[in-house]
Amino acid sequence: MYGGGNVFERMKATALVDEDPRKLAEFEARIERGEKIEPKDWMPQLYRKQLIRMIEQHAHSEIIGALPEGTWITRAPGFKRKLALMAKVQDEVGHAQLLYAAAETLGKSREKMIDDLITGKSKYSNIFNYPAFTWADSCFISWLVDAGAIVNQLANAKGSYGPYCRALERICAEESFHLKYGHHCVIHMATGSKKQREMMQAAINRWWPPMMHFFGPSDTISVHSEILMKWKVKMASNDACRQQFLDMYVPKIWELGLTIPDKNLQKNNETGQWEYTEPDWDEFKRVINGDGPCNKERLAVRRTAEERGRWVREALLAPKTKYITPLA
Amino acid sequence: MLKSLDPRVNRLNIPLEEAAHAQKNKLDQFETYEVFVQTKEDKPFEHVGIVHAPNEEMAFLFAKEQYTRRGMFCISLCVIKTENIRVSDYSENQKDIYDTFEGKYSGKTTYSFEVFHLIKRGKQHKYEGNVQAKNFEDALLAARDTYPRNKPVLNVWVVKSEDIFVSDEEDQDLWDTLQEKKYRDAIDYRAADKIKAFKEKQHEH
Ligand SMILES: [Fe+2]
Ligand SMILES: [Fe+2]
Ligand SMILES: [Fe+2]
Numbered sequence: 001m002y003g004g005g006n007v008f009e010r011m012k013a014t015a016l017v018d019e020d021p022r023k024l025a026e027f028e029a030r031i032e033r034g035e036k037i038e039p040k041d042w043m044p045q046l047y048r049k050q051l052i053r054m055i056e057q058h059a060h061s062e063i064i065g066a067l068p069e070g071t072w073i074t075r076a077p078g079f080k081r082k083l084a085l086m087a088k089v090q091d092e093v094g095h096a097q098l099l100y101a102a103a104e105t106l107g108k109s110r111e112k113m114i115d116d117l118i119t120g121k122s123k124y125s126n127i128f129n130y131p132a133f134t135w136a137d138s139c140f141i142s143w144l145v146d147a148g149a150i151v152n153q154l155a156n157a158k159g160s161y162g163p164y165c166r167a168l169e170r171i172c173a174e175e176s177f178h179l180k181y182g183h184h185c186v187i188h189m190a191t192g193s194k195k196q197r198e199m200m201q202a203a204i205n206r207w208w209p210p211m212m213h214f215f216g217p218s219d220t221i222s223v224h225s226e227i228l229m230k231w232k233v234k235m236a237s238n239d240a241c242r243q244q245f246l247d248m249y250v251p252k253i254w255e256l257g258l259t260i261p262d263k264n265l266q267k268n269n270e271t272g273q274w275e276y277t278e279p280d281w282d283e284f285k286r287v288i289n290g291d292g293p294c295n296k297e298r299l300a301v302r303r304t305a306e307e308r309g310r311w312v313r314e315a316l317l318a319p320k321t322k323y324i325t326p327l328a
Numbered sequence: 329m330l331k332s333l334d335p336r337v338n339r340l341n342i343p344l345e346e347a348a349h350a351q352k353n354k355l356d357q358f359e360t361y362e363v364f365v366q367t368k369e370d371k372p373f374e375h376v377g378i379v380h381a382p383n384e385e386m387a388f389l390f391a392k393e394q395y396t397r398r399g400m401f402c403i404s405l406c407v408i409k410t411e412n413i414r415v416s417d418y419s420e421n422q423k424d425i426y427d428t429f430e431g432k433y434s435g436k437t438t439y440s441f442e443v444f445h446l447i448k449r450g451k452q453h454k455y456e457g458n459v460q461a462k463n464f465e466d467a468l469l470a471a472r473d474t475y476p477r478n479k480p481v482l483n484v485w486v487v488k489s490e491d492i493f494v495s496d497e498e499d500q501d502l503w504d505t506l507q508e509k510k511y512r513d514a515i516d517y518r519a520a521d522k523i524k525a526f527k528e529k530q531h532e533h
């Protein structure tokens with residue numbers, strides 16, 4: 001799971017002046033030819049920095065994203081749903097490990113990344129700063145938040161950095177289960193009792209605004225996004241991802257007789273583009289900067305897990321302590 | 329105490345001050361191990377990624393969880409501590425990295441080494457075979473003289489055979505976990521009939 005709309009480092013116009021122009025040209029030619037960049041290759045500092053930031057945010061999103069869904073494992077309706085949700089949440093945590101590993105090849109240790117997550121220095125997908133009130137919220141996340149993530153991940157899997165692409169290939173293979181499972185859950189709710197339908201509709205109403213935020217604000221045409229696109233760090237604009245998501249999933253929501261809380265949402269048949277009410281980007285900024293309903297809780301839970309798991313890591317680090325059979 | 333919708337979070341009893349305080353103790357990162365998986369009898373081991381672990385056995389367990397979750401794609405697994413792998417340079421544009429090595433293979437058989445090749449950028453290292461040599465540099469030269477190279481080799485990894493931790497032949501059943509875990513596969517979630525029935529019912533009304 002993963003939110004687009006990455007927060008990239010602000011770029012100075014002078015960011016590339018220190019780079020060797022010959023090496024830079026070779027690097028860009030390699031990407032142009034469709035070849036992957038591997039860890040030991042020469043790369044501009046800016047490429048390294050932006051990639052670390054992006055992959056790290058992605059990894060954090062998988063870890064934090066496991067929290068609102070994890071809440072519902074013990075209360076999922078029935079044994080089979082419990083098993084499936086548990087498997088899904090395990091997958092997400094596994095995705096984080098794959099991604100941390102990919103980011104590590106760029107020179108930032110996993111430990112440092114986890115530090116930066118729990119001190120609030122690094123960002124993660126903003127959508128997980130909202131709470132999952134009912135089982136239906138968990139269904140929404142499994143289906144539609146994962147669907148949004150898949151749109152992003154499939155795009156990024158075609159990027160230029162080898163280890164990230166390989167991690168994403170593994171991740172996408174597992175996401176197909178998440179997507180089908182999530183859809184199955186939502187169908188079950190939507191075609192169920194009146195109460196179930198109401199719960200599902202309420203969840204959609206709650207999650208739609210953060211879902212629209214999920215892909216990030218419109219990209220401004222800037223040197224910044226141009227160079228990230230050229231280097232195949234960013235593979236599709238935020239708007240293009242949002243459009244693709246709407247195109248694939250709005251009809252699937254509507255066919256279940258559910259509604260979407262946006263009167264202006266419709267496909268313009270002339271342009272082929274979806275029209276919608278502009279999301280509230282002030283709220284997005286406020287929440288991503290720490291003032292959302294769950295920011296504090298998410299980080300506190302992570303930090304507590306880190307601190308309370310410490311003794312396990314310490315115990316594992318002392319393999320020389322020998323076990324001796326008690327004497328009497 | 330931190331109050332949450334999640335009863336599990338409430339049971340953690342996290343003091344609010346702790347929630348606000350944001351310092352973690354010093355780094356206690358585990359070493360990394362490179363993980364290789366064999367998917368079929370006639371396929372070589374292939375690099376899949378890394379795990380962090382305090383020792384080989386734990387690395388093996390983590391690797392099993394991380395890289396063979398869907399068991400049918402693995403028949404054997406091995407882990408190698410990252411620092412035990414000697415990495416050659418990467419070659420440029422279609423050149424064979426072996427062509428850049430100078431010197432003569434000693435012919436000595438002091439140590440046994442395992443060799444892995446990377447053929448293409450974006451792909452992963454695959455097991456090539458075993459050579460005997462007196463040290464790492466010598467092993468690279470031995471590999472150069474041993475393996476046919478129909479495709480140029482981009483990069484070589486060499487590791488002492490004794491530094492590899494590999495699953496046991498006899499433990500094959502380690503990988504047969506899938507039968508009772510169909511619920512982890514997309515195929516277990518067909519629902520087209522349900523949507524169809526729902527639409528038909530809507531139509532009647
Ligand atoms: Fe997800
Ligand atoms: Fe995921
Ligand atoms: Fe997922």
